[in-house]
Amino acid sequence: MSVLSVQSLGKAFGGVRAVDNVSFEIGKGEFLALIGPNGAGKSTTFNMINGQLAPDAGDILIGGKSTARMKPRDIWRLGVGRTFQVAATFGSMTVVENVQMALISHAGRILNLWRPAGSLYRGRALELLAQVGMADAADRPSRELAYGDVKRIELAIALANDPQLLLMDEPTAGMAPRERNDLIKLVKDLVVERGISVLFTEHSMDVVFSYADRIIVLARGRLIADGDAAAIRDNAKVQEVYFGTGKTFQEASP
């Protein structure tokens, strides 16, 4: 059974069919990139999967369960981690507290009024931070961090509930090329180790073509291609929608 199954998904804003009859699946451990030119419907598709938008048509199954009408927090409880396009952390907390917050929530102890939260799951949180290479910054206020580091914190938070599926909306947006590769490589290593499936949207083609197991392409709300890097690169339709955008579909030089 696939980890995520998107079935004939549709969403219209006024007269614009932002997403139209889109279907795809993610298998276990698969690293799937969702790409497309601006306005293709990537974010809309993404936001329907993570529960921020309700679809007009079709269904979304995560682990066999329909999540089309679920709230983001309930989808998270099914074992779905996510990171945001514009990284969001809790600015008034330290780095490690950010991760602890997710661990506390995962353990269902949010309503506890008594135990000092600073000592709860600190060890586990530090472990996760070490895995994303941020252990040294554990006790710094998270708002002081550089943007690339905030992205790493987000990754640690997203891994806190031992997810089966990770949703990453433009994980490398706003980062320098070097940082980008490092981050994606880190993500890939972490998920391969854990057998986590990943769906990510991405503008940076070198990242996509270097790391994705499979690529799906949206254009004007429709799914126009689905395949591995080589198949997508040679796909005439894909070349057509990207024509003139300056994208080269080259893998990153190692």
Place this chain on the structure above:
Amino acid sequence: MTLNALLFQALNGLSSASGLFFIAAGLSLIFGVTRIVNIAHGSLYMLGTYIAYSLATKIGGAFGFWGGIVLTAIIVGVIGALIEIVLLRRIYRAPELFQLLATFALVLVINDATLWLWGPEDLLGPRAPGLAGAVEIFGRRLPSYDLFLIFVAPAVLIVLHFALAKTRFGRLIRAATQDREMVGALGVNQAVLFTSVFALGALLAGLGGALQVAREPANLATDLIAIGDAFVVVVVGGMGSITGAYLAAIIIAEVKALCIAIGVVDLGFMSVNFSKFTLVAEFIVMAIVLVTRPYGLLGKPQGMVRSVAEPEDPIRPATPMLKGLGAAVFILLLALPLLAQTSPYLMILAIDVLIAVIFATSLHFIMGPGGMHSFGHAAYFGLGAYGAALLVQLAGFPMLAALLAAPIIALLGALLFGWFAVRLSGVYLAMLTLAFAQIVWALVFQWESFTGGSNGVIGVWPSPPFDKSWVYYLLALALAVISVLLLRRFLFAPFGYAMRAGRDSALRAEAIGIDVKRIHWLGFAIAGCVCGIAGGLFAFAKGSISPEAISVGRSIDGLVMVLLGGIQTLVGPIVGASVYATLQDTVMRQTEYWRALLGLIILVLVLAFPQGIAGALSSLARKLGRKPGGAA
């Protein structure tokens, strides 16, 4: 009740809607562009009535009246411009709550200035020349002036609508309402835009107030009543929508008129006088609108306001130094009764301070870590105070039982009101909480047979041994210490962290499984509950409780205390409450014009310490190179 009577009241409602519309339209315009909730808008409205009165009586005749109304609008517009240039322009970069505080300080100053200039008596202006008569309509006589008012509001609405739609100035206002930073980035001179919008809003308020001169007497209490009503209208109509303000003004005024028209209804088991529940009706309208359309009837979701507030430091457990300091203060406070042998007034002052500390700390709990800026914390104070007082009076509860019941009653109220409030955020939440507090106040004020109306409940004295002021003081001290430590404990527990998480980034919090609304709702309830303790203590400390003690003024006191101390620190509300309550009990008693004095003190503090006292102290400590105490 006949159909004619109903229709007549409906007409009456339309004419009172015009006053509401003018003040709400100005408020809405100013908020839309400058993002300042101008609490002093009711004061400008009140000034309008007073100035128009003077012009109409001093100059006299048709020119004095009609010319006076136009002149008044212009004068108030100029006053508005001056306020913007002299004061507000300096604090656009301050946290938004400081702007509220500054405009509230203006309320106090303007109120006392009005008292000084015109005296405390109500002043009824002359009849409108040319419209002094009445017209026979639906079998009753409607003053022609009221009929005139019915048409003025839509006329001004149409003018404003076209001005906004067609002129360059109007386009700028609409653009700035959507995204003021973008408008600034496009090279529009924001200073001029803000000043002119503020002047226009003030002009509208002045016009609205001036037009009331032949209808209602000029009265010093108008400012807060008017601003309360205007908040409701703006929230119902939708922030920034002039047409929405008109629609809402009509709806609110009509619902009130309907209540008056219905009058006493016999329900079989009891008779209810609906005309006494006009304020409750107003609230119900607002609650329904906000639940179904959170941005008001014609409002749109607010464009994102990029916060200019100082980011908050992580909270840290108390350092040994802070713990030691706390213990020392506690021991001093325990010893205070010994000092009081010589000055008995000290105990009364100390009890007031302790009550203020509980009040302010509970408010800070939701305002700071919860990010919910309640403008109606007096509601839970009032529920606690009245709950305790009435249980003693009507059910014969002993004092301690009543003190125990006070927070429970406040908790129930906070659970009910909070459920609605957490559905909103920002200004909408502030206004909704204010409206709830006004409802509690109105219920208490209007339900005479149960609450004693404006006289309140009297003879609620502590039973022995608490009748000695120093024993009661120790009880208050114990309750204050327990409240403060309990709330602090909650803030360091997962619940408090979750509340801050929801404030910092609701999106992120929801994405890690936190039900932000539920957490904030519970936080709201906890704060209300603890606030009830302060209310109960207050009732027994004073031996009575009256509507005045739970009016909007108390909510504002709480805001002032929290901001004065510094919203981003946990000891801030304690410092703020102590300073403020002491000032209020000492300096303020020295002068008849204590409001103005308080207002000026607030203005100085706002301009000098934008982070509050405790915030300024910790910044100072950081600058001196010592290890910062964090937000302990």
